[in-house]
Amino acid sequence: MIGSKRIRFQSQAENGAVTQLELFFDLVIVFAFTMVTDLAAHETTAQNMLRAVLVLAVMWWVWIAYSWLGNVVKADEGFTRVAMFAAMGGGLIAAITIPEAFRDLPGGWFGPLVFAIAYLVTRMIHVGVFYFASAEDPQLRGQVTRWALGSITIGTTLLVIAAMTDGRVQTILWIAAIAGDMLWTILAGEDWRVNSAGHFAERYGLIIIVALGESIVSIGIGVAGLPISWPIAVGSLLGLAIAGLLWWAYFDVAALAVEHELKRATGQRQIKIARNCYTYWHFPMIVGIIGLSLGLKKVLYYVGDTSDHTLKDALYGIPLFALYGGVVLYLIALVGFKHYATGQITVPRVVAAVALLALIPLACALPALASLTLLCAVLVVLIVWETKRYARPREEIRHGAH
Structure with a gap:
């Protein structure tokens, strides 16, 4: 005491x-x-x-x-x-x-x-x-x-x-x-x-889950009061998949790698990792997730409210930039988060972020549900590629060297 x-x-x-x-x-x-x-x-x-x-x-x-x-x-x-x-x-x-x-x-x-x-x-x-x-x-x-x-x-x-x-x-x-x-x-x-390095890392991991939970809540808010239909079901599942893929991108390897460095570090180096990786780099992650939440809310409203919109209507302007830009910001922040602690740059995530930015003009021309599908597809490719390409170091970080 x-x-x-x-x-x-x-x-x-x-x-x-x-x-x-x-x-x-x-x-x-x-x-x-x-x-x-x-x-x-x-x-x-x-x-x-x-x-x-x-x-x-x-x-x-x-x-x-x-x-x-x-x-x-x-x-x-x-x-x-x-x-x-x-x-x-x-x-x-x-x-x-x-x-x-x-x-x-x-x-x-x-x-x-x-x-x-x-x-x-x-x-x-x-x-x-x-x-x-x-x-x-x-x-x-x-x-x-x-x-x-x-x-x-x-x-x-x-x-x-x-x-x-x-x-x-x-x-x-x-x-x-x-x-x-x-x-x-x-x-x-x-x-x-x-x-406690473990407590610190866990605390920030939980706030990521909280923010991702808000993105799922936004799906429900976007279709509140609307009758269930196949576009709502598909859009909701796509939104859930995107939230799950962002969860995977954080917790599968990146969070563990940084936590290990935080535990190994001592003195001012440990404080700098705690401050820069968690206090600072986590903020753009949260901003990105909230941007995604806004985009998901608008997409689900578009595909569910047939009185004002049709399935051919495109998502455009700020809601589309929030949807795609939110994910881009999240991925870039994850790269910075891991790089500061480990010195490693996760190149596939940078490539995915650039690809999403390049796809925004195409997404503007697609129906809202198609633009959401495209976003999900890019994230699926990223996660599958990383899981297979970095299988060995991933196994070592997650379960220790054998």
Whole structure:
């Protein structure tokens, strides 16, 4: 046990696993992902897409803060348990207010300011717990203090100011808040702690599953209230297959390879892998999956709603770019994720990403269901090729050398 007699914390063990309370905490993030997808789908304009990405970045920063905290102290023990529930409250209010994060709706509280304050409260709870939990670790205490002075000042303060503005100024302040927060995290140093590499890798693997789950939810939302038909069934199964193939691309080898490097690394090298591979490279993966969710939602609506669309209608514009571009971003982020830790570039994934970008003009001319089929086919070829081409190193990573 660490901390004073009044405030007790239990350190995360080296072989620690993700706690049930952390999974419960993630339910707020699940809801936030859904709200971001709805925000993006509500108005498919470039400005609205940018706003959706910015809101997602803010909610991501909430989540990663508590992922690092849970790796130092157990989330379900002592005072941390109470703090986690309090943080869930702040996160939930922020998630509920996502539709009003930039523009207040008539009636009720002023939405943009409520969002900013809820975010501020959630971040302050995190900093407070981290500060007290590091009482017996001067190095970590210094790191937390140094990071908090810049992160809270830049990130949260600018968001509060942005809430009182609108238009281009508001967007610029949001970008400055997020970019400043992310940049300061790099500049603040590498004196953090990774008490359990296994817990850390598992935590980020689970958030990928959460995001992929949101893509499946989007399939259901896209056809909600519509009678079942063969296009809906085929489109739903194709969407599920794409989500499954993205799961395979992450968990089959890449996640294991990086986790092994994280466990082998020590000192600042371990902290850099944890920060750069997980905190940073996972964010574009999440953005890519949310983009895929938007695209799937639109495709299923196209093929299911026969009153407004026919099966010959093509998916175009932002929804199509979200569908294909989301997968491209996910694949490129996976390449960067693995490369930083292992030094290896997974060339087939780069080729697949380039191929998908090249196929976008063709997909624009195809019916929505055909463009979805084409996307799935490219991913099937990629996964089959990798499984066969790299069978031996894959076996070694997954099951150890024989």
